[in-house]
Amino acid sequence: MTYLKFIQYIYLIFAVFSLYDAFDKFNKNEDYLLSIIIAAVSIGMFFFRRHFHNKYQKK
Secondary structure, three states: OOHHHHHHHHHHHHHHHHHHHHHHHHHOOOOOHHHHHHHHHHHHHHHHHHHHHHHHHOO
């Protein structure tokens, strides 16, 4: 079950990749809204998973 502790950081890596993609699309004058939304959801999932991981560790 120790792998679940590291899964939450994959969401941060995905968010950084999405933000880079959005920045690249912004410079090319393309539609970048979807990349921003994916990055925001990924960051939200990171905090969601982190909250519940810490909650169950305290039990």
